[in-house]
Amino acid sequence: MDWYSVSRALMFRLQGETSHELGLDMLGAGERLGLLKYLAPQVAGLPVTVAGIDFPNPVGMAAGFDKNATHINEFEKFGFGFIEIGTVTPK
Numbered sequence: 001m002d003w004y005s006v007s008r009a010l011m012f013r014l015q016g017e018t019s020h021e022l023g024l025d026m027l028g029a030g031e032r033l034g035l036l037k038y039l040a041p042q043v044a045g046l047p048v049t050v051a052g053i054d055f056p057n058p059v060g061m062a063a064g065f066d067k068n069a070t071h072i073n074e075f076e077k078f079g080f081g082f083i084e085i086g087t088v089t090p091k
Helices: 003-013 016-032 072-077
Strands: 048-050 053-055
Touching: 003 016, 016 072
Parallel strands: none
Antiparallel strands: 048 053
16 A cells, blocks of 8 residues: 555544644645655746746645645645635634
8 A cells, every 4th residue: 555545544533623723734844845846846947937927837725725724835846837825813
């Protein structure tokens, strides 16, 4: 059994919000430990321009996943062309 299968099995046994928070916590831990450079895939550039804005590629992270914009650097390392953070709340 590979890490993906084990992680997926664990995450699917948890409540949705708990799984979401655990995933973000694990992503942050990977960044702090310097592991993301080994885990994140190398993404080839496919530049696009939309409404006069240049993006390194057309794949983005939708608003709501990183609700408080606390993991922008981590998602950037996974090659997203843009990260939409949506609303940032004070708490």
